[in-house]
Amino acid sequence: MTHTSPPALEADNIHKRFGSLEVLKGISLTARDGEIISILGSSGSGKSTFLRCLNLLEAPHEGRIALGGEAFKLKRQKDGSLVAADSRQITRLRASMGFVFQSFNLWPHMTILENVIEAPVLVRKTPRKAAVAEAEALLEKVGIADKRNAYPGHLSGGQQQRAAIARTLAMQPRVLLFDEPTSALDPEMVAEVLNVINSLAEEGRTMLLVTHEMRFARNVSTRVLFLHDGRIEEEGTPDKVFDDPASPRCRQFMASHR
């Protein structure tokens, strides 16, 4: 099969340091439409930092990023890191890349519904009525329609994360980035969030998923990356990476996470 359209998301040779510590040593990734790529690795391997570099929440020191073939315009700061050169462009591109955080980051002074319609109304200029209708459908989909008028502080962690996913979906992003979406949850709430992510996967959405949920990653992914020490140590289909990795480190990691 040949692809004529540009890939949904491309990252090329991403480098990032914190002070003298180099946490990303050149990571490249291409996500085609509909691909679900899980990024695994022990803590400190750079997987979250890599994800955050993709929408410039973190300023990389080297590299190139493109969304749907449109390259991010970057400029170099005094400290050598790269930041957005065109604030309009980055705002527009970020709106097309949904980001789901480990700590949900809902806005506590707004109800769940207000959280979900905020960006569509302000950024997409969706009429309020249409935004509310869309938001209600999304809240229904993630199973918390009854919480529309509740404030985030009154919801359980699992409910908050599902609300955060609905908020992200409301912008109709082209790519979804999940940064350890279940790591801050009590064990009994992990499943409800994974179910939502799984239903998104079944819709054929393009997703990047940083996670420690190994079984889930194996089931849902079309491709798996294993990061170690700021580099891609192993890459391939879930079966290959989980059952037959070439790298001894990856083998060791898989063995200890069974």
Added chain:
Amino acid sequence: MNLHGFGPQLLLGTLMTVRLALSAVSVGLVLGLLGATAKSSRHATLRLMGEGYTTIVRGIPELLMVLIVYFGSSTMIGAVLRQFGIDTYVELGPFLSGTVALGLTFGAYATEVFRGALLTVPRGQIEAAQSLGLGRWHCFHRIVLPQLWRIALPGLGNLFMVLLKDTALISVVGLDEIMRKAQIAVGDTREPFTFYGCAALIYLGLTVVTSGGLMALEHRANRGYRRARS
């Protein structure tokens, strides 16, 4: 209590005090937000300006500030106008001078209140706004500011109480507020206790009303936080 017909005058004085307090607090809130933004800025020049503002204003007694603004402003405006070849005497007047002096003072203290509040808004919430494509203004205005209020309100309320009573200082430049009206009445009737006591009761009444207003504002700002976890 016999007010010897000075009752309506005291009432007018009260209205003037309230007007002055409200206009000074409006100026002060804007200055406070600007000051806090400047002091939290990445740019060293802005930080220095914010630092200079709070250091100078907080280092000068309020009474002196009132006199400096009242007498200094006419000198300064005169000097500026002379640059354009206009030789005339312009003064701010007691009300505007009071607004500027008290506004500057409120702003300097409010800068620190806002700066402290800015630090409490979690970075992640701003990142969430950025990741959804909200621009810097939306992010500040819709996400940061409403939460800033919640944290800053008690501190700002305190400052407003102080401001309310500092309005009495503007009587020295002849603004017809409570204090001056009381002084005039005392001079006329030779009954200092009656009128200063009366003024004290009015100030007390105003602070009680303010407390009530602040409680209502705090209640509103705390929506969503009641019964909240952590």
